[in-house]
Amino acid sequence: MLLRVRSPAGTARITVEPTASGEDFAIMMLDSIPKSERDEIDPNTLRLSNQPGTSGESVPFDALQGRKVGDMGFSHGDLLFLSYKTGPPASSHPTTDASSPHPHPAQPDPAHPHTHLEPPLHGTIPLPDLGNVEEPEVDVYWKSQDGKIRRKRDQVMCRHGEKGMCDYCMPLEPWDSAYIAEKQIKHLSYNAYLRKLLSSRPPSAASSSAVVIPPLTPLSLSVMQPCPTGSHPPFPAGICSTCQPSALTLSSQxxxxxxxxxxxxxxxxxxxxxxxxxxxxxxxxxxxxxxxxxxxxxxxxxxxxxxxxxxxxxxxxxxxxxxxxxxxxxxxxxxxxxxxxxxxxxxxxxxxxxxxxxxxxxxxxxxxxxxxxxxxxxxxxxxxxxxxxxxxxxxxxxxxxxxxxxxxxxxxxxxxxxxxxxxxxxxxxxxxxxxxxxxxxxxxxVVRVRKPGEGEYIPEVFYSFKNEYGIQVKMPAKPTFPVExxxxxxxxxFPVKPSPLFLSNSFPIENRPGLHDQSMELVIGQLGGILRGCDGEVTDTSTWPPRTKQEVAKWLSDWHLVAFLCMQGIFSLEEQKILARAATVHAHPKDSLAVEQLFASSGWSTLLMLVESSASIRSPPPANPPSAAFDAMGIDSPTPASRQPAPSAQAAPSGERVCPHCTFVNEGGRSDCEICGLPLDG
Structure with a gap:
């Protein structure tokens, strides 16, 4: 990237990579000044601007620290203006000489945006390093779009051809008030509001050669500690109009x-x-x-x-x-x-x-x-x-x-x-x-505004509304105001065609003591119920028929089951990641081998060994011995009417049925278990 830098010493052409740091860029600019004049520069007066003189927006060299050239909004061939004064330093504040190895000046703490460790230079805005901030993908997407509202050609008002455009069909800005009112949208979206703030800046500030200053400033109602002026002791020993928060007027966001x-x-x-x-x-x-x-x-x-x-x-x-x-x-x-x-x-x-x-x-x-x-x-x-x-x-x-x-x-x-x-x-x-x-x-x-205690400062709070005469009235919140x-x-x-990420909800929900509990016995029981009809070996997944593998994969696609298994210590860290991918493999075709990778893991083999050793997939007990055997033992042979019903047909006194797979009590009238989803008839 070629940038032109004009200073009192003349115009220099600097070739810099977008990935270069702001400190390196500052050194390049200083090297373009003759050494005899560079030694006399007051570092506190170094300013970089997009316009000559005082007509543009200038920033100190402090703002270049911790940033990349590509993040500053520069384009190939831009003309920048470097200003400075010669002579001894005029301020005792810590300076930022780009050629010196001094550490970066302290920046505001994100948790306390109004707390500064040192007062900023007069008339400048300290900018922290925002290059490491990872924004959500949806915000990155909207940043890459123009966001305009497309409109079709008006058959009545438009007098031009299909490829023409006029005021009745041209795209609207995403914050257009008429469109928002027509669609009955109560609030602008965050990205539309942000785009509106950026569009309201003067052209000089929005130009590509300007260092973009973030438009959103978080609201703070706390006293600045310490005071930026440094003219009095910290609060509560002293306070002034600079460090005390302003009065707050509540308004609709x-x-x-x-x-x-x-x-x-x-x-x-x-x-x-x-x-x-x-x-x-x-x-x-x-x-x-x-x-x-x-x-x-x-x-x-x-x-x-x-x-x-x-x-x-x-x-x-x-x-x-x-x-x-x-x-x-x-x-x-x-x-x-x-x-x-x-x-x-x-x-x-x-x-x-x-x-x-x-x-x-x-x-x-x-x-x-x-x-x-x-x-x-x-x-x-x-x-x-x-x-x-x-x-x-x-x-x-x-x-x-x-x-x-x-x-x-x-x-x-x-x-x-x-x-x-x-x-x-x-x-x-x-x-x-x-x-x-x-x-x-x-x-x-209603919400109540607290009374200030000892050593506390509570700013005044106001709210406005229209009275019965339609007049806008501003009232102090003493001591309450409406919560709206x-x-x-x-x-x-809800979506018209649901396509959930998790296909099953048969495993119990966590932290419900007394209603139902999560346990490894239940995991083994549910998996054993699926594998009961499997013709192959339980511990050898290669012998499973495709239908069994599909049922197991669907059973695994349960958020509560995945979270439970990841917290039991059976699977290693890498196996837990494979388990999570296997639970959502239907939504990610690229991870189609995740299920097979899970079946080949040692943690899965351990789980199958527990299933095989349990009673959940054992063969049913042999049929009742013939009547001759009962006669030999001197016991009357039981008639079919006197035999006990199978466990799947057992019912609780209230008419509820006990699931033979997970022993969960289901409401009467159900044909399948509410928890494991398997048939109640075995």
């Missing part, structure tokens, strides 16, 4: 990080509802899914939920208690990533179901516009989880912005049936929870 939640299969929700129906207590589960593009919204993003994981919890009739933080999350996220690239923990879902007093067959309708959609406690929980799951992005100077962690609730609707509600806490809600300035109240529809200011709704749905 114009965008949302997630536009849609799609459940890959209805059985995902049905599994959570089954636990509530059997126990009458509420349950919570974490959404295991992936990001995908959502075409119904310009530059939209959706979460495709493939499975649930239920953590350890104590359910109650009107609530539940769950452990925080969730200690198993890193392990679950790791296993999910083995099953499918991009699969991970995307949100949470919980039940809030209460039977109606008037009709027990219907649910109470308690979350609606006249009461509340999400309570204050719901919102604080959502914001807390979102803070712990930030979105990695290069559009923020901290490398993180808000979150895509979504919250879903199963509750009753106006018809008394189950309905899914989905939402996200706003960026303002996240900042308020992170600063610890709000708390839940007895009234679920803190969340955005997210749509949800």
């Amino acid at each position: 114009p965008f949302r990080m997630v536009d849609h939640v799609e459940f890959a299969d209805p059985s995902i929700i049905e599994g959570l509802l089954t636990a509530w129906r059997r126990t009458g207590t509420q349950r919570i589960g974490f959404l295991v899914g992936r990001y995908d593009k959502y075409e119904e919204v310009p530059m939209g993003v959706k979460i495709v939920v493939e499975a649930l994981w239920e953590p350890k919890q104590e359910g109650e009739v009107d609530g539940l208690t769950v452990e925080t933080p969730w200690e198993e999350e890193p392990r679950i996220a790791e296993i999910a990533g083995w099953c499918d690239k991009g699969l991970g923990v995307m949100g949470m879902i919980y039940t809030d179901l209460t039977p109606s007093d008037e009709d027990i067959t219907k649910l109470l309708y308690k979350r609606h516009a006249q009461s509340y959609t999400a309570s204050s406690l719901d919102m604080l929980l959502s914001a807390a989880y979102q803070i712990s799951h930030p979105l990695p992005t290069k559009a923020s100077p901290t490398g993180q912005f808000s979150s895509r962690f979504v919250t879903c609730c199963l509750t009753g609707n106006a018809e008394g049936v189950v309905e899914v509600l989905a939402w996200q806490a706003t960026e303002q809600a996240e900042a308020m929870v992170k600063a610890g300035i709000v708390e839940a109240t007895v009234d679920p529809g 200011y803190l969340f955005v709704n997210v749509t949800h749905g």
Whole structure:
């Protein structure tokens, strides 16, 4: 890449690779200046700009550190302007001489975006290294697209040919207000909002030769520690207008990080509802899914939920208690990533179901516009989880912005049936929870602003609304404000043609003591039931018929089974990865050999040996001895009417049937087991 650099010493042509570091590029620019003049340069005054003089946007040499030339937005042949002053250094601040081996200056901590270890130079913006930030694939995809809304030729208004274009058929920007209103889209997508911010910059800032400054700045409501001015002791001993947070005016968030939640299969929700129906207590589960593009919204993003994981919890009739933080999350996220690239923990879902007093067959309708959609406690929980799951992005100077962690609730609707509600806490809600300035109240529809304690600073909070006369009124939140200011709704749905990543749900769900438990005995029983009719050797998979292999592969395609086996220590780390790929081989044709690789592993051989040694696939006991044998023993021969029924036909006193394969008690009237899916008649 050829770049032209114009300085007071003249114009120089520099050839630099896009992969070169910013420090090397700075050295090349300094080497283009004669040595006699270079020795007199004040390093604090070095500036790089895309326009001559003060008309363009200039950055100090600090901004080049830790970055690649290819990430700075330069193009082949661009003209850059280097400015500096000669003479002794005019500031005692630490300088950034690109030719010196000094370490990089400290950058803002992502967890505390307003905390600086040293004051920045006046009039400059310190830029951290964003080259190592790995953005989700869906965001990378939308960055490569123009995002414009295509329109067909208007048969009435367009007066041109098929290849022409006019104001009535030209593509629209993804944030076009008329289109958004026409399609009744409440919020812009995250990528459309980001594209709108970038388009509002002046042409000089958006040119290819400018160093792009991230447009999103995370909101912080905490006091800066220490104060950038350095003119007073740290808070609470001192505070000024620079380090104290500004007053917050709550407003509707114009965008949302997630536009849609799609459940890959209805059985995902049905599994959570089954636990509530059997126990009458509420349950919570974490959404295991992936990001995908959502075409119904310009530059939209959706979460495709493939499975649930239920953590350890104590359910109650009107609530539940769950452990925080969730200690198993890193392990679950790791296993999910083995099953499918991009699969991970995307949100949470919980039940809030209460039977109606008037009709027990219907649910109470308690979350609606006249009461509340999400309570204050719901919102604080959502914001807390979102803070712990930030979105990695290069559009923020901290490398993180808000979150895509979504919250879903199963509750009753106006018809008394189950309905899914989905939402996200706003960026303002996240900042308020992170600063610890709000708390839940007895009234679920309002949030309370805390009173400042000793050594605390709580900024003023306002909210605006239209009164009964249609006038916009701004009110202080003293001490409460409505909870609807803190969340955005997210749509949800199911695919027309389901194609779930996991084909089976026969294995019990985890952490359900008293309802059903996971165990190796159950794994052996289920696998043994499949292999009972196998003509070949149990431990020699090469003798299995194709149908048996297909049944075993389908049985393995169970999220709860895969997660359980990966945590038992039977399979090595590499074998666990093969097991996860084998469970999703139908969705990845390139991994077609994963099942055969699993069958050839030592961990699988160990599992088959346990199956063979168990009683689950042994031959049935011999038939009853003939009547002559009973006569010889002096015992009356049993008649068919006096014989006990087979285990598969045994029934519990309540009419329920016991599965002969996994011993799970099934509801009466079923022909197959609810857990293992095998016939109840043997």
